[in-house]
Amino acid sequence: DSVPEKIDYVFKVVVIGDSAVGKTQILSRFTKNEFCFDSKSTIGVEFQTRTVNIKGKVIKAQIWDTAGQERYRAVTSAYYRGALGAMLVYDITKRQSFDHVARWVEELRAHADSSIVIMLIGNKADLVDLRAVPTEHAVEFAEDQGLFFAETSALSGENVDKAFFILLEEIYGVI
Numbered sequence: 001d002s003v004p005e006k007i008d009y010v011f012k013v014v015v016i017g018d019s020a021v022g023k024t025q026i027l028s029r030f031t032k033n034e035f036c037f038d039s040k041s042t043i044g045v046e047f048q049t050r051t052v053n054i055k056g057k058v059i060k061a062q063i064w065d066t067a068g069q070e071r072y073r074a075v076t077s078a079y080y081r082g083a084l085g086a087m088l089v090y091d092i093t094k095r096q097s098f099d100h101v102a103r104w105v106e107e108l109r110a111h112a113d114s115s116i117v118i119m120l121i122g123n124k125a126d127l128v129d130l131r132a133v134p135t136e137h138a139v140e141f142a143e144d145q146g147l148f149f150a151e152t153s154a155l156s157g158e159n160v161d162k163a164f165f166i167l168l169e170e171i172y173g174v175i
């Protein structure tokens, strides 16, 4: 995790999912180890990076965040271009955000490369008392669709690194 001198690979990863599920905070947790309590909704497409070691290789993860287009289902195909991985996020306390996951998978199948590695993320796992999506439902859906799956909390940091490392290792395995 130290600052490297030479980058072996750059992996583009897109973060998608309904608005307010915590996409921007997951990104901020992974790249800066920060959680921003008064964050505004994202303006303008942007990406953040973090350089990590995967199996002895220096990998720069270039992780793209949506610009609020998720509200209009208007994420453009340019956003998906060249993406090797996708973090598809829902909020475990918002049933609707999970119901929309199938739609997001369709989006990926339509616009992204067919070999894209997809990780389904149930975020806000810290809000246990408000849980609306049982873990088993998500596990079942993920197995059915061939997705990796993790529950995370951008707030506590639980499983965020782990989920990204699983995704990046899997991408490294398929390139």
Ligand code: GDP
Pocket: 018, 019, 020, 021, 022, 023, 024, 025, 026, 036, 037, 039, 040, 041, 042, 123, 124, 125, 126, 127, 152, 153, 154, 155, 156
């Ligand atoms: P985005 O629209 O998907 O990018 O969602 P944001 O990252 O902007 O987060 C939406 C809201 O959910 C904000 O108020 C965040 O503070 C909150 N949030 C994000 N992640 C978590 C989490 O893991 N736990 C809790 N309790 N709140 C979170």
Ligand code: MG
Pocket: 023, 024, 025, 041, 042, 065, 066, 068
């Ligand atoms: Mg956002």
